[in-house]
Amino acid sequence: MRYLPESGTRKMILPSKYVQGAGVLNQLGTYVKQYGERPFVVSGRTSFSKVKARVQASLLSAGIPLVGYVDSVTECTRAKINEVSAKAEEIDADIIIGCGGGKAVDTAKAVAEKLHVPSISVPTQCATNADGMADAVIFTDDHKFVEDLHLSRPPVLVLVDTEIVGRAPPQYIVQGMGDALACAFEKPAYAASQRAKKAGDQATTAALDVNLRCFQTLMTHGLQAKKDVEAGKITEAVEAVVEAIKLQSGFGFGGGGCAAAHAVHNGLTSLPGIARKHGEIVAFGTLVQMVLEKRPMGEIERVMRWCKSMGLPIRLQELGQLDRGQLYLAADKACDPSDSMVCMPFLVTPRMVLDAMEEADKLGNALS
Ligand SMILES: [Zn+2]
Incomplete structure (x- = not known):
């Protein structure tokens, strides 16, 4: 059959792993270890306060303690991405874990892209499907849309603990x-x-x-x-x-x-x-x-x-x-x-x- 160039290229972009279930956050360390040794968390304050102890315990039990975190994400802005990237680079982070809602995981993905390291999404609620996407939606500080930043790759893992997302306020x-x-x-x-x-x-x-x-x-x-x-x-x-x-x-x-x-x-x-x-x-x-x-x-x-x-x-x-x-x-x-x-x-x-x-x-x- 003759090749028809006008038929285009069928394309599909997916995260490498998707893991969902009650209590799966406890397996975070095991998964992170497959991709890096110096994990860094990007999160919002409320989200991280809910999971911090379990994230740290899981990473520690896998022998790869958390090297640092930023839990002040309130919006995915260019300034925040630059600030977090500088901090993560300074301590030589080799894997970025986005923890929270869309703003936190988008910031984490954009930081990982800048640092050329893999990212993992750990959502804490279900209002968004940003977790597995190969893009980050950039806003201004007062939530005005700036751009949809296309990333070269999606996260290597989306880890959804239903005990966590299922216990977030029902409106999510x-x-x-x-x-x-x-x-x-x-x-x-x-x-x-x-x-x-x-x-x-x-x-x-x-x-x-x-x-x-x-x-x-x-x-x-x-x-x-x-x-x-x-x-x-x-x-x-x-x-x-x-x-x-x-x-x-x-x-x-x-x-x-x-x-x-x-x-x-x-x-x-x-x-x-x-x-x-x-x-x-x-x-x-x-x-x-x-x-x-x-x-x-x-x-x-x-x-x-x-x-x-x-x-x-x-x-x-x-x-x-x-x-x-x-x-x-x-x-x-x-x-x-x-x-x-x-x-x-x-x-x-x-x-x-x-x-x-x-x-x-x-x-x-x-x-x-
Ligand atoms: Zn939408």
Whole structure:
């Protein structure tokens, strides 16, 4: 068969190891030892206070004591990355462990990239799937988006202790599910647009299959997992949902693959008065994407009912104190050429986004 260069390259980016279960943090030392001898932790203060003793004990029992740590990450900024890199380099750290939420693990990954050493992610909550990704989202000190820094490699290990992430405040796992919900819609849209553009990088079928599996897991186990976490129980439903968020949702895309849902999020967060978190706004963005795609009403309603049962927003008024007259500004911003709306497989205009937001809101009101 003749080689067709225009068919692009199927590409998949994954962490080398993914380990999840109750109590697995105690195995950290054994795993770290496979990659380095001078581990350095990058974390936020609250996160690290929860796991510090166990991290240190596990490393010590493997014969590789912690050589240093920074537990002051509150935002993944360029300044913080430089500051932590200098400190880790000074004491000759040869493996970086990111411990906490998205900001801490993103900072850790960026530091590891600068130092040319491997990184490990140890999440302490489930609001994000940043742990296994080969990118770091850079912000300013006051949480303004700067850039999505693409890294040469993802972490060598994502170690998810469900006793820890499952006992974080329940809203985190709900936010994580809201964010993960988008993957079953954004990833196929992104893949289709890459195909249409005959882009160099194409999605693998394997990644798309896993992303769809994530969606099924959320629909099947999401509500039970929420109830179990609220009741302080780590059950099979919780394990299934944690895997859906932490492994399946971004599977194989390495940090790329967003489309309308995240672009709508970025548009909405540019407005004053938004009072919801990333994953919650992305969930609403997913509903807007479904409307843009003209999905069957039954399908939109099913996802909307699920969102409602989870406490995820299905109406504009649930997002915060929005000035409806400014909604067009959010629609404009969502269609910024540098944003992921361009990864939709058809042209999306600000007018279409505005109409879709209004339409999703109308459907949400009918269901409420
Ligand atoms: Zn997201």
